[in-house]
Amino acid sequence: MTESTLTQTVSKQHNQRRQALFVLVLGLLIAAVAIFIAIQDRTGVGEAPAGLVQEHGVFPVTSLFGIDNSAAQPDAGHAAPNFAFHLPDGTTATLADYKGQPVMINFWATWCGPCRLEMPDLVRTYETHKGNGLVILEINSAEAHEPVSEFVKEFGMTMPVLIDARREVMSEYKTQSLPSTFFIDREGNVQVRWIGFLTADVLEAQLDKIL
Numbered sequence: 001m002t003e004s005t006l007t008q009t010v011s012k013q014h015n016q017r018r019q020a021l022f023v024l025v026l027g028l029l030i031a032a033v034a035i036f037i038a039i040q041d042r043t044g045v046g047e048a049p050a051g052l053v054q055e056h057g058v059f060p061v062t063s064l065f066g067i068d069n070s071a072a073q074p075d076a077g078h079a080a081p082n083f084a085f086h087l088p089d090g091t092t093a094t095l096a097d098y099k100g101q102p103v104m105i106n107f108w109a110t111w112c113g114p115c116r117l118e119m120p121d122l123v124r125t126y127e128t129h130k131g132n133g134l135v136i137l138e139i140n141s142a143e144a145h146e147p148v149s150e151f152v153k154e155f156g157m158t159m160p161v162l163i164d165a166r167r168e169v170m171s172e173y174k175t176q177s178l179p180s181t182f183f184i185d186r187e188g189n190v191q192v193r194w195i196g197f198l199t200a201d202v203l204e205a206q207l208d209k210i211l
Helices: 003-043 050-055 113-132 145-155 168-172 200-207
Strands: 061-063 084-086 092-094 103-108 135-140 161-163 180-184 190-195
Touching: 061 161, 061 168, 103 113, 113 135, 113 145, 113 200, 145 161, 180 200, 190 200
Parallel strands: 103 135, 135 161
Antiparallel strands: 061 084, 084 092, 103 180, 180 190
16 A cells, blocks of 8 residues: 555545544534423423522412413403412422312512502401411512512411412413402302402402302
8 A cells, every 4th residue: 555545544534533523523412402402391381490499489489381271261250270389399289289278369569559558458368267278379470589578577478478480370360460369269260350459348258259
């Protein structure tokens, strides 16, 4: 074999190795992208990212991941839209878990004046009727842990407090108004959709429809 032929053979082998290495790297890159997309698909649609749970501390984060609300509607006489909430210990609960109990869903925010005005009555109502199975889910509109925690302490809120980090549950309930309250009977059906401030008298009158 001449020197020229040997050089060409070595060069050809080198090129083949480079091509094989390129194909291998490209394959690994494509696989990594596919895995990343799969993870995004699982955590980006409703499921709470780990960082979000940490940010909101002890407050469960709401989610619509895996929830079928095709037969639900947030209006009187219809099945209440379901949603899940992820607890810091990794477990998950849903609104449907409370079927058989009267439920109130109250959307609120710390900066909302009417929310602050009605909260003492909501706390008293929960303490009065929780022995009868009443559940009040206080769903905060996309705020961070610190202001929510301070608000909860200020008003002595003993009912479950959830964080609607993406406002997707509010959207599912077709409201952007704060406060908004939904009264759901023991069968899981909406009896009252109340947008705006609840006076003590109105609260008790609407509550009678689900107790």
